[in-house]
Amino acid sequence: MFKKMTKNIALILLLLFLSACGQPRAKYVFVFIGDGMGIIHMNAAERYLASMEDKGGIVPLAMNQAPVHGMITTYSANRYITDSAAGITALLSGKKTTNGTLNMDPEHRYPLKTVAETAKDRGMKVGVITNVGIDHATPAGIYAHQPKRSNYIEIAKQLAYSNFDFFAGADFQAEAAERDSIITLVKQNGIIYINNATAFQYLEPGAGKVLFIHPDSNHEKALPYSMDRNEHSITLSEMLMKAILMLEGPEGFFILIEGGKIDWACHGNDAAASIHETLALDEAVKTALAFYEKYPQNTLILITADHETGGMSMGTNYGDNRVDLSKLQWQKGSFTELIREFEDIRDYLIEKNGIDSVMQNPGWAFEFVVEQTGLGDPEKGLGMNEYEKQHLVAAYEQSFTERNWSDPYEYMLYGSYNPFMMAVSRTLSRKAGIGWTTYSHTGAPVPVRAFGTGAEQFGNYYDNTGIAERLLKVLQ
Numbered sequence: 001m002f003k004k005m006t007k008n009i010a011l012i013l014l015l016l017f018l019s020a021c022g023q024p025r026a027k028y029v030f031v032f033i034g035d036g037m038g039i040i041h042m043n044a045a046e047r048y049l050a051s052m053e054d055k056g057g058i059v060p061l062a063m064n065q066a067p068v069h070g071m072i073t074t075y076s077a078n079r080y081i082t083d084s085a086a087g088i089t090a091l092l093s094g095k096k097t098t099n100g101t102l103n104m105d106p107e108h109r110y111p112l113k114t115v116a117e118t119a120k121d122r123g124m125k126v127g128v129i130t131n132v133g134i135d136h137a138t139p140a141g142i143y144a145h146q147p148k149r150s151n152y153i154e155i156a157k158q159l160a161y162s163n164f165d166f167f168a169g170a171d172f173q174a175e176a177a178e179r180d181s182i183i184t185l186v187k188q189n190g191i192i193y194i195n196n197a198t199a200f201q202y203l204e205p206g207a208g209k210v211l212f213i214h215p216d217s218n219h220e221k222a223l224p225y226s227m228d229r230n231e232h233s234i235t236l237s238e239m240l241m242k243a244i245l246m247l248e249g250p251e252g253f254f255i256l257i258e259g260g261k262i263d264w265a266c267h268g269n270d271a272a273a274s275i276h277e278t279l280a281l282d283e284a285v286k287t288a289l290a291f292y293e294k295y296p297q298n299t300l301i302l303i304t305a306d307h308e309t310g311g312m313s314m315g316t317n318y319g320d321n322r323v324d325l326s327k328l329q330w331q332k333g334s335f336t337e338l339i340r341e342f343e344d345i346r347d348y349l350i351e352k353n354g355i356d357s358v359m360q361n362p363g364w365a366f367e368f369v370v371e372q373t374g375l376g377d378p379e380k381g382l383g384m385n386e387y388e389k390q391h392l393v394a395a396y397e398q399s400f401t402e403r404n405w406s407d408p409y410e411y412m413l414y415g416s417y418n419p420f421m422m423a424v425s426r427t428l429s430r431k432a433g434i435g436w437t438t439y440s441h442t443g444a445p446v447p448v449r450a451f452g453t454g455a456e457q458f459g460n461y462y463d464n465t466g467i468a469e470r471l472l473k474v475l476q
């Protein structure tokens with residue numbers, strides 16, 4: 001009897017040991033970060049697809065068809081609402097830090113090791129892809145350790161010394177002279193620097209380490225919004241295809257892909273731009289899924305976010321229970337682009353007719369808006385009542401006065417944006433059925449989605465620091 005029991009215990013111990021050893025390890029790891037992407041941002045993109053097909057409900061995103069769904073809290077070491085620097089630090093190093101800090105402890109005494117650095121130690125190749133600046137907080141969170149996310153020169157140097165294999169994104173923040181010395185340093189560290197589409201197209205495995213600065217990096221040091229891009233411009237998904245081609249091999253890889261402009265769109269309460277940026281990230285997820293089909297035994301795809309931006313809601317205080325996002329289809333460009341055009345025309349008119357005349361005659365602005373967004377056109381379901389028109393006229397007048405952003409009431413109305421165009425954007429959102437509560441981030445928990453090897457680790461409700469812990473268990 002006793003002997004039989006010992007035998008059983010031995011058997012159980014053996015099984016436990018085997019299951020610990022048999023923990024599946026991922027050789028190919030994709031980590032997608034939708035910057036600012038909460039559950040509503042995903043859902044808005046899904047509702048938009050259905051609305052455009054005149055259907056009820058949603059057309060699900062690829063990312064939301066993952067077999068494992070989780071949810072993470074996002075607070076930082078010193079604020080309930082995190083910024084992207086503290087957010088990416090928690091996700092990749094597994095430690096909380098203060099807002100603005102990149103991969104260092106809250107007192108800035110020592111660096112925090114990232115999962116990507118561990119992947120490198122284990123012999124894997126490491127890549128990072130973004131549609132904002134390659135030195136911006138989220139992409140920098142894979143390779144940099146800095147007390148301030150705005151230490152752009154130091155961050156760029158840490159990119160050069162990181163020993164990582166593939167970088168692709170928009171340009172460095174540094175001004176021309178400093179930028180030149182950064183590129184020199186990058187080259188000295190054995191990284192090929194590429195800045196045009198043709199060279200990018202011809203990149204082939206064996207070329208070595210690569211830094212691709214997207215040729216369409218604009219004045220904001222980012223790629224244009226998906227809504228504004230020209231059709232030949234290289235997409236996030238195409239950059240990922242190239243990264244896979246370059247990094248695939250016996251060592252395996254760890255690739256971080258950031259959809260950085262979901263956050264930017266939502267800071268500006270621009271629903272259409274947020275939706276198109278989310279769809280662009282989902283296209284990149286599909287590229288990873290196609291790779292996963294080839295290597296289902298050892299590929300992990302993880303999708304999450306650093307925080308929510310905008311306090312976006314499906315439904316508004318209008319209260320009619322309708323969400324028809326097809327009303328956003330008439331918007332011809334992102335609000336960033338539309339504001340630029342609006343201000344160009346305004347300045348031209350002021351020069352021609354004088355400021356008093358332009359202030360007193362908002363007609364041109366209403367014409368611009370109906371032409372560029374459909375707002376004001378009853379046939380598009382975007383007619384405006386008297387109250388709405390008056391609200392826009394008041395905002396138009398505001399846009400000629402000195403702004404006082406430190407006044408909380410004024411900030412609450414328009415943020416730091418052009419008051420008229422912000423009022424247009426929010427009216428358009430409301431008519432489509434989308435609400436906003438802030439021009440900044442919120443403390444809402446964000447979704448986690450996982451496919452493939454070790455995916456089951458990422459289910460349930462936990463803290464963002466738990467992502468790094470789980471990734472460390474799953475990396476080969």
Ligand SMILES: [Zn+2]
Pocket residue numbers: 036084263264267309441
């Ligand atoms: Zn942000």
